[in-house]
Amino acid sequence: MAEDEFADLGSDRTLLLVDDDAPFVNRLARAMEKRGFLPETAESVAEGRARAEARPPAFAVVDLRLGDGNGLDVVEILRERRPDCRVVVLTGYGAIATAVAAVKIGAVDYLSKPADADDVMNALLSRDDMLPPPPENPMSADRVRWEHIQRVYELCDRNISETARRLSMHRRTLQRILAKRSPK
Structure with a gap:
């Protein structure tokens, strides 16, 4: 270096x-x-x-x-x-x-x-005044959706019913999404 x-x-x-x-x-x-x-x-x-x-x-x-x-x-x-x-x-x-x-x-x-x-x-x-370079492999749309669902889930203290209500999603659909691994 x-x-x-x-x-x-x-x-x-x-x-x-x-x-x-x-x-x-x-x-x-x-x-x-x-x-x-x-x-x-x-x-x-x-x-x-x-x-x-x-x-x-x-x-x-x-x-x-x-x-x-x-x-x-x-x-x-x-x-x-x-x-x-x-x-x-x-x-x-x-x-x-x-x-x-x-x-x-x-x-x-x-x-x-x-x-x-x-x-x-x-x-x-990195310097605070410099923006980092864009990622070589940005997240896919599926990954962004999954991240958003995870964030809302965490903000709802991992309460599936409350998360499903806030996301206007059926609770069972949300459970299936949460049970899967994150998309690439």
């Missing part, structure tokens, strides 16, 4: 990676180290919180769903301990509602898995 990419960000290149997928987090740590970061890994909310409290990093990549809880808890600690920390939330369960929640509590970006090290680095180093 060129030195000028970190020029505006200071000399602190510490990076906390929090993900319960051990092979993935170790692979990402090696890739980010090659790009000039100083990574430290955690595989749970508890471990991530402890590392964030002990040594708040300049950068962090936090998985949203971890075995022992929600990665947003780690993001909150990072924002408290180090307000200038640039946090990217990474998840395999992409939903608009969780992306909004992540950004509201201070994440600079939200990436869906699979995201490679270049995607992560670009998100961590």
Whole structure:
């Protein structure tokens, strides 16, 4: 990595990676180290919180769903301990509602898995005044519809009857949609 990419960000290149997928987090740590970061890994909310409290990093990549809880808890600690920390939330369960929640509590970006090290680095180093490039593979119309249904479902506290009423949809139809995997 060129030195000028970190020029505006200071000399602190510490990076906390929090993900319960051990092979993935170790692979990402090696890739980010090659790009000039100083990574430290955690595989749970508890471990991530402890590392964030002990040594708040300049950068962090936090998985949203971890075995022992929600990665947003780690993001909150990072924002408290180090307000200038640039946090990217990474998840395999992409939903608009969780992306909004992540950004509201201070994440600079939200990436869906699979995201490679270049995607992560670009998100961590992006400037606030620059728009990110358009996605290479934007969501399909079916995926956008599914995301909207998931968002309303979450806002209704996972109440199927209330969600169906708000979406003007039959409850059984909604149950079938929710039981399926997300479309590509």
